[in-house]
Amino acid sequence: xxxxxxxxxxxxxxxxxxxxxxxxxxxxxxxxxxxxxxxxxxxxxxxxxxxxxxxxxxxxxxxxxxxxxxxxxxxxxxxxxxxxxxxxxxxxxxxxxxxxxxxxxxxxxxxxxxxxxxxxxxxxxxxxxxxxxxxxxxxxxxxxxxxxxxxxxxxxxxxxxxxxxxxxxxxxxxxxxxxxxxxxxxxxxxxxxxxxxxxxxxxxxxxxxxxxxxxxxxxxxxxxxxxxxxxxxxxxxxxxxxxxxxxxxxxxxxxxxxxxxxxxxxxxxxxxxxxxxxxxxxxxxxxxxxxxxxxxxxxxxxxxxxxxxxxxxxxxxxxxxxxxxxxxxxxxxxxxxxxxxxxxxxxxxxxxxxxxxxxxxxxxxxxxxxxxxxxxxxxxxxxxxxxxxxxxxxxxxxxxxxxxxxxxxxxxxxxxxxxxxxxxxxxxxxxxxxxxxxxxxxxxx
Amino acid sequence: xxxxxxxxxxxxxxxxxxxxxxxxxxxxxxxxxxxxxxxxxxxxxxxxxxxxxxxxxxxxxxxxxxxxxxxxxxxxxxxxxxxxxxxxxxxxxxxxxxxxxxxxxxxxxxxxxxxxxxxxxxxxxxxxxxxxxxxxxxxxxxxxxxxxxxxxxxxxxxxxxxxxxxxxxxxxxxxxxxxxxxxxxxxxxxxxxxxxxxxxxxxxxxxxxxxxxxxxxxxxxxxxxxxxxxxxxxxxxxx
Ligand SMILES: Nc1ncnc2c1ncn2[C@@H]1O[C@H](COP(=O)(O)OP(=O)(O)OP(=O)(O)O)[C@@H](O)[C@H]1O
Ligand SMILES: [Mg+2]
Numbered sequence: 001x002x003x004x005x006x007x008x009x010x011x012x013x014x015x016x017x018x019x020x021x022x023x024x025x026x027x028x029x030x031x032x033x034x035x036x037x038x039x040x041x042x043x044x045x046x047x048x049x050x051x052x053x054x055x056x057x058x059x060x061x062x063x064x065x066x067x068x069x070x071x072x073x074x075x076x077x078x079x080x081x082x083x084x085x086x087x088x089x090x091x092x093x094x095x096x097x098x099x100x101x102x103x104x105x106x107x108x109x110x111x112x113x114x115x116x117x118x119x120x121x122x123x124x125x126x127x128x129x130x131x132x133x134x135x136x137x138x139x140x141x142x143x144x145x146x147x148x149x150x151x152x153x154x155x156x157x158x159x160x161x162x163x164x165x166x167x168x169x170x171x172x173x174x175x176x177x178x179x180x181x182x183x184x185x186x187x188x189x190x191x192x193x194x195x196x197x198x199x200x201x202x203x204x205x206x207x208x209x210x211x212x213x214x215x216x217x218x219x220x221x222x223x224x225x226x227x228x229x230x231x232x233x234x235x236x237x238x239x240x241x242x243x244x245x246x247x248x249x250x251x252x253x254x255x256x257x258x259x260x261x262x263x264x265x266x267x268x269x270x271x272x273x274x275x276x277x278x279x280x281x282x283x284x285x286x287x288x289x290x291x292x293x294x295x296x297x298x299x300x301x302x303x304x305x306x307x308x309x310x311x312x313x314x315x316x317x318x319x320x321x322x323x324x325x326x327x328x329x330x331x332x333x334x335x336x337x338x339x340x341x342x343x344x345x346x347x348x349x350x351x352x353x354x355x356x357x358x359x360x361x362x363x364x365x366x367x368x369x370x371x372x373x374x375x376x377x378x379x380x381x382x383x384x385x386x387x388x389x390x391x392x393x394x395x396x397x398x399x400x401x402x403x404x405x406x407x408x409x410x411x412x413x414x415x416x417x418x419x420x421x422x423x424x425x426x427x428x429x430x431x432x433x434x435x436x437x438x439x440x441x442x443x444x445x
Numbered sequence: 446x447x448x449x450x451x452x453x454x455x456x457x458x459x460x461x462x463x464x465x466x467x468x469x470x471x472x473x474x475x476x477x478x479x480x481x482x483x484x485x486x487x488x489x490x491x492x493x494x495x496x497x498x499x500x501x502x503x504x505x506x507x508x509x510x511x512x513x514x515x516x517x518x519x520x521x522x523x524x525x526x527x528x529x530x531x532x533x534x535x536x537x538x539x540x541x542x543x544x545x546x547x548x549x550x551x552x553x554x555x556x557x558x559x560x561x562x563x564x565x566x567x568x569x570x571x572x573x574x575x576x577x578x579x580x581x582x583x584x585x586x587x588x589x590x591x592x593x594x595x596x597x598x599x600x601x602x603x604x605x606x607x608x609x610x611x612x613x614x615x616x617x618x619x620x621x622x623x624x625x626x627x628x629x630x631x632x633x634x635x636x637x638x639x640x641x642x643x644x645x646x647x648x649x650x651x652x653x654x655x656x657x658x659x660x661x662x663x664x665x666x667x668x669x670x671x672x673x674x675x676x677x678x679x680x681x682x683x684x
Contacts (some may be wrong), residue, residue: 002546005542005545005546006546009531009534009538009542012533012534012538013531013533013534016533016534016572017533283529283530283531283532284525284527284528284529285529285530285531287500287505287506287525287529288505288523288525288529288543288588289546290505291503291504291505291518291521291523292504292518292519293518293543293546293547294546444507445505445506445507
């Protein structure tokens with residue numbers, strides 16, 4: 001009852017502080033989106049090592065009456081990447097491994113021959129650096145360019161095939177390896193046969209054999225036209241043979257989603273909880289409320305809940321919004337909500353502990369920023385980047401602040417990463433209990 | 446004043462009440478009883494400990510030592526020295542909120558009565574933060590009165606009120622006192638203490654220097670005027 005009355009009062013106060021609300025919600029969301037963008041993409045085109053092993057003399061493939069210029073497809077691809085020309089396969093691999101480029105694209109020498117044979121698909125080799133932050137983007141760029149190239153190639157190849165079929169049917173000139181041949185064509189062949197047959201005496205010994213050839217020619221003329229569609233159906237003449245050298249396969253852009261959502265969750269919940277509690281002190285109403293009108297637990301729970309629910313709503317909407325651009329498994333939305341709720345409650349409880357320590361809203365906001373920003377960066381320090389002893393210290397500090405645990409919970413919920421959602425939630429529950437006790441002590445009359 | 450000799454119930458009792466803040470003694474060993482329908486004035490120089498004592502009586506501050514009956518806030522109305530209301534909420538919203546939190550059975554009736562009493566009905570929808578200092582204090586007082594408590598504790602309630610509002614407030618408090626409400630108030634206006642209080646409690650540097658009626662204070666200080674008696678007693682005790 002008292003809790004509901006207090007909640008109603010605080011919501012009313014928030015509704016009358018539009019600037020505060022906009023700052024409180026818009027600022028964390030903007031910061032979170034910026035961090036997410038910074039982590040998931042870079043403004044320049046991704047650098048990709050490029051090696052074309054096709055001999056220059058073979059870069060134009062002549063098939064029938066059609067000419068396929070491989071350089072044309074290169075140019076298309078270069079619009080999406082920044083090519084770094086290399087001269088050997090080893091150098092391409094070394095560039096990827098050293099992080100000079102995020103991927104290598106190698107066009108093997110046998111590509112023209114494979115295309116010409118049409119015995120199956122031709123291959124290009126794509127090697128990704130699994131550690132690269134924008135690996136997902138490069139992968140997308142190369143795949144989409146390859147798909148475009150394949151559509152054009154497939155159309156060209158089916159025109160080539162059409163040309164051959166026409167030649168077989170109606171005859172004409174065939175240019176092959178610099179020589180020119182005159183091809184008769186099945187239609188002519190059949191009419192010649194028919195003329196020969198009509199002049200042959202019925203008793204001629206070759207007549208029986210010629211009748212058979214004539215029947216075959218008729219069937220071939222009737223059916224060869226239909227085979228065009230079958231030949232045109234080779235959809236992907238070129239296939240990328242992908243491989244990843246070292247590092248995580250989960251694209252970092254999805255980890256960035258978890259970071260961005262955790263950051264906004266953190267700022268909204270801590271700022272709101274600490275601010276609303278400090279406001280009670282600033283207005284001197286804390287003294288009134290604490291004299292038996294509401295218990296300390298009720299007061300703390302009300303502020304933590306208000307902050308947590310607001311943070312959950314904003315973060316969940318934000319995550320669903322991100323889901324429209326980054327493919328996330330919406331089937332796991334229930335787990336996202338669970339992770340967000342755990343994190344929000346932990347941040348809300350930390351917020352009331354901070355708010356209980358100060359007398360003014362401004363001091364509370366300052367304390368929140370001073371404490372949380374460095375801790376966010378500490379939580380993001382990757383294991384291999386600092387010495388072992390220092391990393392242990394960072395791990396301990398990160399463990400007593402809810403950011404890392406809530407990031408792990410979100411990462412587990414969104415990306416199914418390790419450690420599990422359950423263990424991250426247990427960690428958050430322990431922090432909620434700890435900060436709750438701290439807040440109670442700080443608020444003693 | 447409008448006191449009834451029949452009402453002898455003890456409304457509030459303090460025994461050996463003390464409060465220390467980080468080594469500094471704010472209130473030291475204060476004992477007194479407040480009977481139902483009695484009015485007690487707390488007087489003393491700045492920093493004497495009046496606010497600290499009232500806060501302990503109100504249940505807003507835990508005593509370092511001593512006994513207090515009743516302990517806790519039930520049935521006690523508190524008007525703190527510094528206004529304790531929400532500046533973003535309107536007058537009516539503040540009154541309604543505290544009426545609900547105090548568990549008043551008919552909050553709207555109580556809000557209405559307080560709007561009438563403060564004379565702020567036309568401004569009932571104005572945010573408290575936009576009121577003048579004196580009007581804010583009127584709302585602060587109304588919040589302390591809203592639950593019609595058996596004991597009313599007021600910390601310099603009239604300090605920022607104009608003469609007409611002071612008279613109005615005392616008229617209202619006296620009606621309550623006549624109905625059996627006990628009042629303890631802090632003031633720097635000796636005249637106010639003399640006019641409305643049946644008992645004076647003189648504090649200086651946390652020590653209780655005197656407890657008794659205004660007439661007894663004059664006798665003790667051998668002065669005919671309460672103002673002079675107050676100063677004389679303080680001077681005699683080295684303050
Ligand atoms: N929260 C606190 N922390 C430390 N010291 C305090 C605190 N509150 C009051 N004091 C000290 O206790 C003493 C008594 O203060 P108090 O406010 O009770 O005086 P007062 O009699 O109400 O004064 P005034 O007439 O100016 O209102 C002062 O010395 C004051 O500095
Ligand atoms: Mg005072």
